[in-house]
Amino acid sequence: MADQHSSVATATTIVQHVSEELPSRYVLPEQHRHGGIPAGEAMPEPLPVVDISRLPTTDEASKLRAALESWGLFLATNHGIEASLLDALMDGAREFFRQPLETRQEFSNLVDGTPRHKGYTDHPVLSQDQTIDWFDRVHLAIDPEDERDLSSWPRFFRDAMLEYAGESKKITDQVLRAIATLLELEEDHFISKFTDRAITFAAVNYYPPCPAPDHVFGFRPHSDGRLITVLLADNDIGGLQVRKDGRWYNVPTKPGSLLVFVGDSLEIMSNGAFKAAVHRVVTNPVKERISLAMFFGVDGDTVLEPASALLDETRPSRYRKMRTKEYIQGILELYSRYERMIETMKI
Ligand SMILES: O=C(O)CCC(=O)C(=O)O
Numbered sequence: 001m002a003d004q005h006s007s008v009a010t011a012t013t014i015v016q017h018v019s020e021e022l023p024s025r026y027v028l029p030e031q032h033r034h035g036g037i038p039a040g041e042a043m044p045e046p047l048p049v050v051d052i053s054r055l056p057t058t059d060e061a062s063k064l065r066a067a068l069e070s071w072g073l074f075l076a077t078n079h080g081i082e083a084s085l086l087d088a089l090m091d092g093a094r095e096f097f098r099q100p101l102e103t104r105q106e107f108s109n110l111v112d113g114t115p116r117h118k119g120y121t122d123h124p125v126l127s128q129d130q131t132i133d134w135f136d137r138v139h140l141a142i143d144p145e146d147e148r149d150l151s152s153w154p155r156f157f158r159d160a161m162l163e164y165a166g167e168s169k170k171i172t173d174q175v176l177r178a179i180a181t182l183l184e185l186e187e188d189h190f191i192s193k194f195t196d197r198a199i200t201f202a203a204v205n206y207y208p209p210c211p212a213p214d215h216v217f218g219f220r221p222h223s224d225g226r227l228i229t230v231l232l233a234d235n236d237i238g239g240l241q242v243r244k245d246g247r248w249y250n251v252p253t254k255p256g257s258l259l260v261f262v263g264d265s266l267e268i269m270s271n272g273a274f275k276a277a278v279h280r281v282v283t284n285p286v287k288e289r290i291s292l293a294m295f296f297g298v299d300g301d302t303v304l305e306p307a308s309a310l311l312d313e314t315r316p317s318r319y320r321k322m323r324t325k326e327y328i329q330g331i332l333e334l335y336s337r338y339e340r341m342i343e344t345m346k347i
């Protein structure tokens, strides 16, 4: 999420020392508490499932449309990625987070004390008085390729991650082709924007057990900034929730499948036809949880704006234009105040 991180003790470290009392910087201000009830509701209908291998067919494309219109999120099946690769990623991630702090810090995001948007960190902190969420993460720059810096990736999941990055990009391309077709745009409308400077990031998230789940967020409510997020979520433990009409619903997982989210950039480019999924993670008092998010975005200089073919006199632009890098910077600034950048873009 953020480009800046602090060097304070991580949630993982804190949880080893604190059993009942939370350090105050994790404790949510009263107005942001989730009603003291971290449990979300069961979805009123099953989470839509899209068979990626059937996506070019109109049947499957209409399922995709329904999924995007109702939740901005769906479960992707038959995506072509071997279950063994997904398992290797999860196992590698789990192994990394089980290492002593010393080992984890070999991959720190700090270079001479200065945070970068790569490496191992506790939750992004923009100011010292901001509350933070109960998770640690490893950020990896995947694209552009010249920023990849493989030697700095934790060996525990390096090879699996590299393979997975390529495979999940194929899913993203298939989904974006189908979405362009649904919007009656050229099939390559979105993927033609993935130039060799396009940005792909991976985040490996770790939520340690939390002694007070109703006083913290695992990950505060947000939508992802890029076009598409492909998420590999822990099958053993829930916690991810999505918001719809002001209510929070538990997102189910399915072994072998992936979750695909619409991000803010796609919401803007589709002129709001498909809205970004607002989601959050709640913690568990006894179980740890791991997820792996792959964010696919356009390059920083690309202007985010609705596709011109979607605009005419009767369908005006519903969003202001902004360069991607400024948009992402805006997300980071508003994040500390629990606000969403996309709201400031609406006309
Ligand atoms: O942990 C999860 O399930 C979601 C993570 C997430 O929302 C993110 O990395 O942006």
Ligand SMILES: [Fe+2]
Residues within 6 Å of the ligand: 222, 223, 224, 279
């Ligand atoms: Fe997210």
